[in-house]
Amino acid sequence: xxxxxxxxxxxxxxxxxxxxxxxxxxxxxxxxxxxxxxxxxxxxxxxxxxxxxxxxxxxxxxxxxxxxxxxxxxxxxxxxxxxxxxxxxxxxxxxxxxxxxxxxxxxxxxx
Amino acid sequence: xxxxxxxxxxxxxxxxxxxxxxxxxxxxxxxxxxxxxxxxxxxxxxxxxxxxxxxxxxxxxxxxxxxxxxxxxxxxxxxxxxxxxxxxxxxxxxxxxxxxxxxxxxxxxxxx
Numbered sequence: 001x002x003x004x005x006x007x008x009x010x011x012x013x014x015x016x017x018x019x020x021x022x023x024x025x026x027x028x029x030x031x032x033x034x035x036x037x038x039x040x041x042x043x044x045x046x047x048x049x050x051x052x053x054x055x056x057x058x059x060x061x062x063x064x065x066x067x068x069x070x071x072x073x074x075x076x077x078x079x080x081x082x083x084x085x086x087x088x089x090x091x092x093x094x095x096x097x098x099x100x101x102x103x104x105x106x107x108x109x110x111x
Numbered sequence: 112x113x114x115x116x117x118x119x120x121x122x123x124x125x126x127x128x129x130x131x132x133x134x135x136x137x138x139x140x141x142x143x144x145x146x147x148x149x150x151x152x153x154x155x156x157x158x159x160x161x162x163x164x165x166x167x168x169x170x171x172x173x174x175x176x177x178x179x180x181x182x183x184x185x186x187x188x189x190x191x192x193x194x195x196x197x198x199x200x201x202x203x204x205x206x207x208x209x210x211x212x213x214x215x216x217x218x219x220x221x222x223x
Contacts, residue, residue: 033211042113042201042214043154088154090212097208098167099144101154 006089006102013079014110021105022073023089031092032065032072033099036085043088047074069094079109114138115204117215125223129190132218136183136204142166143185144203144212145177154201160185161208192222 006023013019023032031050035043047058049065049072056063062075072089089102114137124130136143145157156169160179171177174192179185189196199219203212 031209031211035214040199040217040219042115042216044113045211045213048211090154092209096167097142097159097161098156098169099159099203099212100156101146103153 004089004091004100004102006105008105009103010106010108012108012110015079015081017079019076019079019083019107020073021087021089022071023091023102024071025091025093026070028069028094029072029091030069030094031099032063033090034061034063034072034074035088035090037088037104038085046087076107079107081109081111083107084109113213113215115202115213115215117200117202117218119218120216121219121221123221123223124192126192126194128192128222129188130192130220132187132189132200132202132220134185134187134202134204134215136185136202137213140204140206140213141183142205142208142212143179143183144205145171145185145187146201146203148199148201148217150198157187159208166208189220194222196220197222 034046037043047063054065086104116135142161146154157171159167177187199217201217203214205212
């Protein structure tokens with residue numbers, strides 16, 4: 001099925017470091033969402049973006065809707081052990097109501 | 112708690128059987144999405160409903176079908192089950208289908 005390209009695939013970082021991940025698409029998106037998923041659980045919404053260029057923060061998390069409307073990034077500052085999990089971007093293409101997910105970024109944080 | 116309820120939480124069944132997964136959306140949400148997530152894989156979009164009507168379709172197998180009822184709950188029916196259908200099945204809901212979507216805890220289906 002159709003998926004967004006998300007990178008990196010995995011990250012191993014030390015507690016306190018900043019993290020950056022991004023998502024790209026070949027088509028224009030109207031909406032970008034970022035989720036975190038713990039093993040065996042449902043994805044939890046972190047940030048929602050609706051306008052090109054929009055920059056939104058949620059605590060230590062910051063996400064941006066790319067100007068071209070074909071990409072988005074998520075930054076996590078000063079990582080902590082509970083940030084461990086899989087982060088997914090999701091987007092809604094301009095011409096459909098489908099909500100398509102990226103391939104995920106697996107984050108490991110070491111003390 | 113996202114407000115989206117999925118039942119059952121776990122389901123074990125044999126190949127060839129048919130099962131029904133149920134989803135109750137958040138209060139006020141008109142749109143429901145279904146996703147399949149195989150082990151260590153991403154979320155594959157199956158189908159979306161808005162106010163009882165099918166709105167968007169992904170790579171949903173012909174053996175699978177879904178519907179959204181007048182009270183807005185949704186059911187995903189999986190028939191002629193195969194071993195490869197073992198996965199987590201998630202439901203999500205949103206107000207309009209064009210806003211943020213909230214996920215349930217999923218149903219873990221194991222086909223033996």
